[in-house]
Amino acid sequence: MPTPVGVYAFSAAQIRVFLAYIQALWAEDVGPAGDVQLHGLLKKILRQHDDDSPAPPPPPTPSLVFRDKVWRMLRMLYTTGLFPRGFAGRAVPANAIYLNIGQLGLAIPSFFDWLAKRPDIIRAMMVHDAIPIDYPHLVGNKAPLYHRQMIRTAAEYADCLIFNSAYTRASVSAVMQDFGRAFPPGLVRSLPLSSAFIDVEAPVPELRDTRYFLAVSTIEPRKNYALLLRVWQRFVATMGPAAPHLIIVGALGNGAETILAPLKSDPALAKRVHHVAGLSSPALASLVLGAAGMLCPSLAEGFGLPLLEANAMGVPTIASDIPAHREVATATTVLLPTDDEHGWARAITALPVVAACRARDIPAALTEAAYCADIVDFVSGVRAKTA
Known part of the structure; x- marks a missing residue:
């Protein structure tokens, strides 16, 4: 977890508690019958008379949205006990594999400075697309700049790359060539269900x-x-x-x-x-x-x-x-x-x-099991070649 004072690591036990909390928060285990949003949708579809439709509530103000997000984050940290226990550079075991599938954090290179001090770690990073670079008119004004930085960070730190499609691999490869970077080993793997x-x-x-x-x-x-x-x-x-x-x-x-x-x-x-x-x-x-x-x-x-x-x-x-x-x-x-x-x-x-x-x-x-097995095999193979 990146913070203003450094990047911290968490134990597997901490993350399991956190994932269970998120699973419950997103109602992933209650089934369709217990999904509040689905019930709201059904009311809209099955009710055909405007006279029975209540007026929608006004949208929350930005300040309320921000306050709600902060409160949810604090509640999550308190409930799960998800507090940092050690800097990543020291806490991550020797010869570990660092797998980054989130992409957005790659836009902030300082989040990865700790990896420069840990050459023993194999770095595998997933790049989802190059859309903001190839289609700047379809995104916000700052998105192309951020996305170029994501790919630049991956080019600088990654020992291998993971792609969701051959199209994404070709698009990202073209951007890396513009940077003058060598293209690291890459795996194209369809996402699972x-x-x-x-x-x-x-x-x-x-x-x-x-x-x-x-x-x-x-x-x-x-x-x-x-x-x-x-x-x-x-x-x-x-x-x-x-x-x-x-x-x-x-x-x-x-x-x-x-x-x-x-x-x-x-x-x-x-x-x-x-x-x-x-x-x-x-x-x-x-x-x-x-x-x-x-x-x-x-x-x-x-x-x-x-x-x-x-x-x-x-x-x-x-x-x-x-x-x-x-x-x-x-x-x-x-x-x-x-x-x-x-x-x-x-x-x-x-x-x-x-x-x-x-x-x-x-x-x-x-299946998710087959997907994860393919990712592990690929990254482990890269590690074996660099050992």
Whole structure:
């Protein structure tokens, strides 16, 4: 854990307590029936009369949001006893493996100064994409600068790199060449399925007779939600009450208020398009299993996880024709241009009614255990070569 006075290490026992706390906080063990956000979503979908709809609460002020975050962090530290016990440079055992999969911290090089004093440690780092560099118009003004620093830090410190797709590896390699850096050994490994998607038993029963489609990702410009909202405006205008529902699952990102603005200005559209954030993995898995289709219209991705999840669960998929999606697509995935509104509308309406029983196809390679084993084998092999 980086702090203003140095980088600290924690024991495995401390981290297990912390992970159990997070698991409970995110309601990962309660199942769909106990998911508060899912119940709120169901009320919006199944209630068709505005007279019964309470006015939404006003959004919290920035000061309240900040205070809530600080309070949650302090409560977490107190509950889990997660307090630093030693500087990483001294506490980490000799010849250990340092595995960094978070990426964002790479934007602050000082977090990794301690590694310069520990040449015995093998450093494995995961880089998720190079999107802010390749598509600066799709992100915030400072994102390209931060992202270049992430890749620069990885180039300076990493003994090996982990990638989620061949497309990401090629993109990151091009940036490193611009830096004049040698490209370290790299592993391209598809992300696994969460165990919740493997263990899910049934769709959400309340939506058994509701035809709905899903789009899962942070609400931001590069996810291309504007295309889907235009398509659904077309459905509402031509199909009326028979129009299918669209459920958008994802946290609010940069520009989200503008993207979702049509839901406030168009009451008819708001009855068919619903946004929800904070779903547990079991709740999301149940929603995916009962969906008429998964829609992935992104302008750019490093990896298409929602597409992978839906394909494995036998749910029809329609995705933008971009490199990362081509790697994950199956023979039944419909790939379309990111601006073909008519094509997306035709493809969505052409999908069949949800089958009573999905034909799931979950190969062993998609399990979390297989993923972790491949990562360990790769990094251990790098360590053996450098010994």
